[in-house]
Amino acid sequence: STNLIKYQYLHNNINMNRNTIIVRNLGKMNYLQALQIQQDILSQRHRPPTQPTTTSSSSFQDTLLLVEHDPPVYTIGKRDTKDDILVDENILRDLNTEVHHIGRGGNVTWHGPGQLVGYPILNLAHYQKNIRWYIDALQEVIQKTLLHYNIESGTYNTPLLTGVWVGKSRERKIAALGIQLSRWYTMHGFAFNINPNLEPYQRIIPCGITDTKLSVTSLEKEINKPITISEVSPVLIENFGKVFNSEMKVE
Secondary structure, eight states, X not given: OHHHHHHHHHHHTSOOSOEEEEEEEEEEEOHHHHXXXXXXXXXXXXXXXXXXXXXXXXXXXOEEEEEEESSOEEEEOTTOOGGGBOSOHHHHHHTTOEEXXXXXXXXXXXXXXXXXXXXXXXXGGGSOSOHHHHHXXXXXXXXXXXXXXXXXXXXXSSGGGOSEEETTTTOEEEEEEEEEEETTEEEEEEEEESSOOOGGGGGBOGGGOOOTTOEEOOHHHHHTSOOOHHHHHHHHHHHHHHHTTEEEEXX
């Protein structure tokens, strides 16, 4: 199948040294606090050690942060303007919703309860110094997780439609991606809809997508039964380890 071929491609083109990725589950956290944690880890990595050592501090290891943002937030990426937010910001404040301009790629998107957000902070020298490879790998993690629930998914090879899509015509978006690189270290990442209220997407043009045939969905909606982030997280972590050929160490 296409998924199998793509999965084999990812593994055949990865640095074969097996890495360890620290997984930190931040639980429910506001957006700026999680952003600060990403920036703190990155700043430590760019700081050279004062003396040589044979053991690495955990702060210098590749890390996957998992978080559910609460209160909800709209984030605006580099390609975007506020025009893609369709309601007045005062209304959003009344709805306890934040708005932040950030440094990742992509357009406006929503984060909030019921959405599993992953922030991989990785040194791509351990894998491949290739942005396209990295985006494909993140999408593959989501796709393999969806296959666990017997959901076929696909991707588009165009920046505007980056992410993971489901449906016969790939018309429903279930996961969004927006990344930033600094000296081949990654930050920001993916947002995977598990069981959120999808109403907040009606207040924006999500990811700049204006085609009315395209919509946003969730895992719970697709499998048509209740499911929680805590159920999905271990499956996603396992698949992250497979795709990135790494041992996942959950803290």
